Amino acid sequence: MTEERDRSPEDIGNRARRMKAARDNPGPSPLRGIGTFGMIGWSIAVPAVGGAFLGLWLDRVAPQGFSWTLALIVGGVVLGAVIAWGWIGKEGDGK
Template identity: 40%
Template sequence: MTRPPAGPDSPDQSTDPLVSAVRQRGDRHRQARLRGEPGVTRRLAQIGVLGWIIVMPMLAGTFLGRWLDRTLNSGLFWTAPLLMLGLALGCWSAWKWMGRA
């Protein structure tokens, strides 16, 4: 079956994001079939890395917030927002890491 020639209104397939996403998914699927299912230890390692990706920004926000609160004598004014900011940053980083893997 032949394809119709690309006209001025048809998107270039080399730059079409849908075409590249489909190709990337197909490549990943073929690689997964060749490698086989990852072992339990690899899955546990991935879960551990994912946990640390989320926890580390939260801890950094908490420590920075506690230091600011002690320095400025402001109770929990900085700790809570910086903890939430760390959580948001950690979840965003984890989301990006999972999308890349």
Template identity: 40%
Template structure:
């Protein structure tokens, strides 16, 4: 028996509704132009690279001030890559 209050039923109906909306939008608008796809790829690259480089340079500067090692460089580089990944993920979510 199926339970009418089953949360999987809500997930399934939501998934079907989103797919139908996407299909209707595709039929109405057609495929996205290649230039727009390339622009998105370029923007995603910059969204990851810029925070990573900012973290790298800030970390090198802090390590020089602190007297050596790569503690701040590694930590801020990692933070920059994570921030860039989050920004790219958020940007992709806007395209849907």
């Protein structure tokens, strides 16, 4: 049989503080990284695809000397990059 040693109140308090700190700050998670990767992908893909559909419609309705489709795809990618940049900035701050 093993004997458990008596713990002092300080030992118990220190252990409780360490457990609370571990619970409050769990550390990095592989699933969180996958979620971040997915969020960045969707924040760029959705505006780009939306720009493509809007551009195809505008090319039929209001033809110009340039391609609305290409212009709005590029605009969607730029908008998506700005959204992703802001989202990464928020995640980096820990908020």
